[in-house]
Amino acid sequence: MDNNNTMDLSQIPALQPPTGTVSNFIDPTNRGPTYVAVASIFLGLATVFVGVRLWARCIIQRSPWWDDLVCVIALLCQGAYCGLNMWLCLHGVGKHMWDVRALEFPPLIDPARAMADVTELSIGFTKLALLMFYYKLFWPNVATRIGSIVGMALIVPLYAILFFCFVFLDTAQTVPLNKGMAILNVLSDFYILILPITSVMQLHLERKKRLGLAALFSTGLFACIMSIVGAVYRFRFAEDGVDFTWGLLNVILVNTIECSIGIMCACLPLFPAVFGNPLLTMQWITTLRSLRNRLISSGSNRSRPSVNGYSRSKSNGEGDCFEMKPKNGPVDGKLHSASITATQTPASSAGSRGGIEVRKDFSVNSVDRMA
Incomplete structure (x- = not known):
C-alpha cells in the first residue's frame, strides 16, 4: 500500500465545513472556556449555599432532615455533571465540528453519553430537595402537603425512567426523550415555583411580611426562565444536531445554570439564620419554625373580641x-x-x-x- 494515499485524520475535519468556510485547527472560535468559567462560578456558589444550609440546619437550628441529604446528593451530581462538561469543553465541545479534527471526535462520544445520564440525576435530586423542604415547612396546609407528595410521586419515577433510558438506549433513540425531558423540566419548575407561594399568601401575617416571603420563594422564577431557554435549545439540538460540538454547549450551559440556581433556591431560606444580625436571626428562625402553625388551617389562636363593650x-x-x-x-x-x-x-x-x-x-x- 502506498503510504502517500493514507488519510491523515489529524488534518481532516470531523464535519465538512459549509461552502465558503475553511477549517481552522489552530485558533478557531471556541466557547468552551466560557462554559468552564460560568460553570466554575455557579458550581462554587451552589457549594457555598449548601454549606450555609448545612451550617444553619446542623449547627444553629440543630434540626437536620432528609431534605438536607438530598440537597447534598444533588450538589454531588451537579459537580459530576460540570466536571464531565468541562472535560468535553477542553477536548472540542464549544467549537464548530469542522474546526475539530476527525481524530479528536470519537473520544467525545462516551463522556457525552455519561454526561447525559448524570443530567437526570442532578435535576431530579434538586427538584426532590425543594419538594421535601416544602413538605416539611408547610405540613399543616393540606393542599400544599398533598401537592408536595404528588410532586415527589411524579418526579422520582419520571426522572428515574429517563435516567435508565439514556443509559441503555442508543443515541438516536434518545432524541424524543430529550424533547420530553425539556417539557418535563419546564412544567415541574413552574409547579415547584407556584406551590409555596399560594400557601405563603394565605398566612396570617402582615402584608409586608407575606410579600417578602413570597418574593423569597419566587427566586426560582429565574430557574424557570432558564428552563424555558433550555427547552428551546434542546428542541433545536434534537432536530438539527449536525454541528454537535457547537450545539451541545448551548444545552449544557443552560442546564448548568438552571440546576445550580435550583440548588441555591433550596438553601436560600436558611441564609438569615447564619448571616443576619442576632435579632434578625432569631426572628427568622422563629418564623420558619412557626410557619406551619400560622397557616389558615390552624385558627385556634385567634384573639377573642370584647363583648357588648x-x-x-x-x-x-x-x-x-x-x-x-x-x-x-x-x-x-x-x-x-x-x-x-x-x-x-x-x-x-x-x-x-x-x-x-x-x-x-x-x-x-x-x-x-x-x-
Whole structure:
C-alpha cells in the first residue's frame, strides 16, 4: 500500500465545513472556556449555599432532615455533571465540528453519553430537595402537603425512567426523550415555583411580611426562565444536531445554570439564620419554625373580641378569674362590675372550649354606682 494515499485524520475535519468556510485547527472560535468559567462560578456558589444550609440546619437550628441529604446528593451530581462538561469543553465541545479534527471526535462520544445520564440525576435530586423542604415547612396546609407528595410521586419515577433510558438506549433513540425531558423540566419548575407561594399568601401575617416571603420563594422564577431557554435549545439540538460540538454547549450551559440556581433556591431560606444580625436571626428562625402553625388551617389562636363593650382581664392561678370591666366608661349611667370564677381543665377534657371549663356554681357580684 502506498503510504502517500493514507488519510491523515489529524488534518481532516470531523464535519465538512459549509461552502465558503475553511477549517481552522489552530485558533478557531471556541466557547468552551466560557462554559468552564460560568460553570466554575455557579458550581462554587451552589457549594457555598449548601454549606450555609448545612451550617444553619446542623449547627444553629440543630434540626437536620432528609431534605438536607438530598440537597447534598444533588450538589454531588451537579459537580459530576460540570466536571464531565468541562472535560468535553477542553477536548472540542464549544467549537464548530469542522474546526475539530476527525481524530479528536470519537473520544467525545462516551463522556457525552455519561454526561447525559448524570443530567437526570442532578435535576431530579434538586427538584426532590425543594419538594421535601416544602413538605416539611408547610405540613399543616393540606393542599400544599398533598401537592408536595404528588410532586415527589411524579418526579422520582419520571426522572428515574429517563435516567435508565439514556443509559441503555442508543443515541438516536434518545432524541424524543430529550424533547420530553425539556417539557418535563419546564412544567415541574413552574409547579415547584407556584406551590409555596399560594400557601405563603394565605398566612396570617402582615402584608409586608407575606410579600417578602413570597418574593423569597419566587427566586426560582429565574430557574424557570432558564428552563424555558433550555427547552428551546434542546428542541433545536434534537432536530438539527449536525454541528454537535457547537450545539451541545448551548444545552449544557443552560442546564448548568438552571440546576445550580435550583440548588441555591433550596438553601436560600436558611441564609438569615447564619448571616443576619442576632435579632434578625432569631426572628427568622422563629418564623420558619412557626410557619406551619400560622397557616389558615390552624385558627385556634385567634384573639377573642370584647363583648357588648366589655373587656376581660385574666389572672393566673389554679382557678382563673375573668373580671369584666366597662371598656369605654359607664353604661346607662351605671358602672357594672362582675367577676366569674372558672376552673382550668386539661385541653383533652375541655374539648373545643379552649381548655377552660366554667363551673355551673359560679357567682356574680355586681356593684352599681350612679355616674
